[in-house]
Amino acid sequence: MSFIQLTQPSGTFGAGGSVGIPLTVTVHPQVIFSILDHAIRHEQGQPKVIxxxxxxxxxxxTELEIKTAYGVPYVDSSEEGEFRMDMDYNQHMYTLHQKIQPSEVVIGWYSNFSEMNPLAFLAQGFYGERTRPFSPVYLSVDARPGQPFSVQAYVSSKIGAGSIRPVIAEDGSIQPTKTTVFEPVxxxxxxxxxxxxxxxxxVYEGAKSPSGAAQVISDPKRLQESIETVLEMVxxxxxxxxxxxxGTAPARINVGKYLFAALATKPKVDPESVEQMITSHLQDVLMTVYLANAVKAQIDLSQKLVSTI
Amino acid sequence: MARENGIQKVKIDANVAFKIIKHTTESAPAGVSGQLLGLEDGDAIEISYAFAFPMGEDLASSWPSSEANKNYASTMTESLTAVNVVPNAAGFYISSFLGSNIYSAQTLDAFSMYQSDEMSSPVLIVHDPTRTAHTASLNLQAYVLSPAYDAVKKGHWFTRAAMAKHGLTFKDVLIPVPVEITNSHYANAFIHSYAETQTEPVNPALHGLDLNIDRYLCGNAEAMLDTLDDLTYDLGSFQYFLRHLNREEARIVQWQQRRKVENAQREARGQDPLPENDWKKIFRLPNEPSRLEGMLEAAHVERICDQIEQYSAGSVPKLYGIRALLQ
Structure with missing residues (x-):
């Protein structure tokens, strides 16, 4: 018997040494909150944050999971065409974050603008140095008012002839390479x-209220809401x-099948055994509550006695 | 400075809430802590930022009052000013499992560490990831230190007399404060757009109806028994002190009576009476052991009992509900 070994074509098509182009990028909501928080804290006269x-x-x-985000200051003097990320700061913050969660590594960068501007190409160059050999992921979170909220990840690849790597000048600034193409992922x-x-x-509770705030509520209240939600669904x-x-609504086969399947999950059990099962469970729960109450009374008493002896 | 009315509300930013959730959930079941940054605003504390502390080998080294974490906090706070975060420590957050870690000496140490002129009552936020997972309802609680505890602590020794004087009991070491999560306008825009794109309802209501109630109750019951053991041990050593005290007191009374008789005899013989207060030189009364530990353990047990009650308050209706459904 003979074997043939096939190697997966690694993503070398995006030149510039970038391998493993991600196919999906998973973003946790907490990352977005973190980015939006940074967007609020932007520098005076510098509404774009990176x-x-x-x-x-x-x-x-091929799969990326974005879990943490932190802001990095940058210098952008457009007149002189100079753009500089504070990569020392980035490294410092990265070291601090590593102490908390060593499994998380730098995989890219974010900004709060969605249009492609020279800034994006420059930042991509900076982060490309940091994530080599992988292409950095760029996450754009656009929260400008009057527009649909958008979250989109991009990767870049180099096309055409010319210098593959961005040219870094001696003062640390990067000259843009015009051969970078951003592709949405x-x-x-x-x-x-x-x-x-x-x-x-x-937080959704807060978003629904006019003040944008909601108090954290107790468990029984939440349970009540749960039951109400289910009743409403039913x-x-x-x-x-x-x-x-x-005959006033069109019958959809898929919905019918789904309902059948849902109804079929209700187990067919003997009412007596159900009764027995539930009762024994209830007794367990009530017993534990009783025990907890007894302990509480006991503690109360003992602490009172200690202070009166 | 303890204030008259105290803190009435803790407002935290959605970003802060998620930072706490991420850190405490990912490191579960180890106890972890982090720092809260924010400002006091009248009778409320507004928390605008939070960062995590590295986890140490034990509770003491993971808590904010450890030397390593103090350094970490100052480095991190300094760095965060570069992205315009207010560098004012407003308190700390911790993770708790079945009520653990809250009533610990380390937590109280951290409280006194954060107490300053700008922050008269630092706030503690507790997240119990296990409970949140079991009830599908975010279990964030905030506490401030009670003024009574502060007053007793200034006297350095938790005796029964000092506690009675300031009215401190195990029930009010920490005072709960309502938590409110505030969203920025940006956050609101995101939440609405996110809620629209999700195919499943945002409310994790259906998970809250989960019938797997035994595990959480068992865990609580076990935790309760463990803590009761500690409490019994503490009470035992306190009773030892009381016995010792009683014995010494009895011996003093005996000695005083002997001296009285002796003095009566001396008087009859026309001699000067001997001083009656000399017992202080001969006998030494044992020092009262600190009541702090016992008080914290009692508070811990009570917390677990409360958890059981609250959880059962939700479980019993669920069981009745499922009975009705299956019949």
């Missing part, structure tokens, strides 16, 4: 975990089914 993205790259470099905004989702639900499905039966 910062570093930290995250995790999959082994083959599939960007997914997703919560990391249920805990994140719970956090998001909390109500909506009931309405839809009734409408279909009466």
């Amino acid at each position: 910062g570093t993205l930290l995250g995790i790259r999959s082994d083959d470099g 599939h960007t997914i905004l997703k919560e990391n975990s249920l805990v994140d989702a719970a956090g998001f639900a909390q 109500e909506r499905v009931k309405r839809y089914v009734n409408d279909v039966i009466q």
